[in-house]
Amino acid sequence: MSNDTFSPQGKFTPPKESPWSLSTRRIVTAGVLAGLTILMAYIPFIGYIPLPTPAGAATTEHLPVIVGSVLEGPLVGMITGFFFGLTSFLRAGSPLFKDPLIAFLPRILIGLTSWLAFAALQRTNRTAASALAGAVGSATNTVFVLGLGFLRGYLTWGFIVLIIPQAVVEAIAAAIVITLIVRSYEAVRGRLARARETRPRDTLPY
Amino acid sequence: MIEISRHISFGQYVDNGSWLTRLDPRAKILCFAFTVAAFTYISQFAALAFCFVFCLFLQWLSRLPLRYVLQGMRMFISFLLVLYAFQVLFYTSSTQANSIIWHWGVLTISWEGLIHSTQVDLRVIFLYYLTSLLMLTTSLVDLADGAEALLRPLRRLGLPVHELVMVFVIALKFVPLLITEVERLSIAQATRGVRFGRGNPWQRIRALSGIIVPLFMSGLQRVEMLSTAMEARCYRAGYRGWRRSKLHALQWTGSDSLALACCLLLCGLLVALNLVSPF
Structure with a gap:
């Protein structure tokens, strides 16, 4: 059983596990979030938010990765990030994402950086922490994809400058949506009633 | 948009007892990997024609109705x-x-x-065909077992192979469920009069989060249920000393070796054809 603790007021308190271990719950979470990533990659309708920017849209595909690392720690985020990389690698129309280094590395790093951002602020304010995690995760994606693309000669400076407003909008959108998801999930989870195991199983009255 | 699932037959296993269906998943995965590698390498029209013949042969072996397979590819081809x-x-x-x-x-x-x-694009179509054929002739459980058996050596490097394969299986199993969920949510939001893709950025984000947030919620609630159900059945991944036994152990037979040999031979021919053909 996962050792989550729930205070009587129904307030969510995060489980006390090592962030680098893989429990059943974490495996299942990574699986479902990876499923969402695949879904978002193949249904364009929810895969992007249409916006008046040069590229025309802000992607939402990195959201499952950030949600995974905020809720369940860096390993879940990194596994989901791997799936994000895989879908963009398999679907790639441009040579940029046909380069496995560019398709995978930035996306796996999203899991790590957004978890670090969340863990840094977690104790102070969970809403601010999740907003920061969203913004940092989105920025990691943009910065590393563009940076690696530039280093490996797929992109030029002109193109990168053109992308900057888009990146800012994407980071803000990610911050908002991640906060909504994480906080509402914590509200839902805090409401779940669960018997607390204070004694060994065989001495319990039920 | 609303009826997405009708147009996607990706990942639906058809158990018709054909030779391809009965093949050992390990053999199928290996053959698939070699063929994909060969198909990705080639660049000449003669070799592509050979690929086409190869796909036709596989189609004949699988005994699946051609119309059904093509229907699943319709959306992909129009996109392409x-x-x-x-x-x-x-x-x-x-x-x-x-x-x-x-x-x-x-x-x-x-x-x-x-x-x-x-x-x-021809190459991409052939690759997509191969993938959908693998999914149509192999059940997900078989595929996961095969992949796990093939990747077992990586355990020595400390990679959690079983866990990663589990993640993969859950992801693929959840895609159809989540698609249904998206359909339900978009109908529900449309009934409430939400218009997608209109207004200023803030309104657009709000409209879309009306789908994305409930989608994540329902997904995460399923996580709660599934992980409780798995633990209630004594699933303990990542726990030292825990081993899982199999109801159906994989068995390598002569026909699997034959399939692998044929596949290697065909891939070799394909690469050779690509090297010698002038166009």
Whole structure:
């Protein structure tokens, strides 16, 4: 059983596990979030938010990765990030994402950086922490994809400058949506009633 | 948009007892990997024609109705056609100046662009066909067992192979469920009069989060249920000393070796054909 603790007021308190271990719950979470990533990659309708920017849209595909690392720690985020990389690698129309280094590395790093951002602020304010995690995760994606693309000669400076407003909008959108998801999930989870195991199983009255 | 699931037959296993269905999943995965590698390598029309014959042969072996397989690919092919137009129009290379047919501003149609894009897209179609055939002839459980058996050596490097395969299986199993969920949510939001893709950025984000947030919620609630159900059945991944036994152990037979040998031979032929053919 996962050792989550729930205070009587129904307030969510995060489980006390090592962030680098893989429990059943974490495996299942990574699986479902990876499923969402695949879904978002193949249904364009929810895969992007249409916006008046040069590229025309802000992607939402990195959201499952950030949600995974905020809720369940860096390993879940990194596994989901791997799936994000895989879908963009398999679907790639441009040579940029046909380069496995560019398709995978930035996306796996999203899991790590957004978890670090969340863990840094977690104790102070969970809403601010999740907003920061969203913004940092989105920025990691943009910065590393563009940076690696530039280093490996797929992109030029002109193109990168053109992308900057888009990146800012994407980071803000990610911050908002991640906060909504994480906080509402914590509200839902805090409401779940669960018997607390204070004694060994065989001495319990039920 | 609303009835997405009707157009996607990806990942639906059909157990019709054909030779391909009965093959050991390990053999199937290995053959799939070799064929994909060979198909990705080739670049000549003669070799692509050979690929086509190869796919026809596989189709005959699988005994699946051709219409059913093609129906699953319909959406993908229409998407690819749009992409093809863009590929041709925006094709750039240093040598295309010799073969330009039509030119206007940044848009160019050249023989070289046409040939190059046709080759790329044909290859993508064949690869998509191979993947959907693998999914149609192998159940997910078999696929996971096969992958786990093949990747077992990586355990020595400390990689959690079983866990990663589990993640993969859950992801693929959840895609159809989540698609149904998206359909339900978009109908529900449309009933409430939400219009997607209109208004200023803030309104657009709000409209979309009306789908994305409940989608994540329902997904995460399923996580709660599934992980409790798995632990109630004594699933303890990542726990030292825990081993899982199998109801159906995999068995390698003569026909699996035959399939693998044939596949290797065909891939070798394909690569050789690609090297010698002039066009």
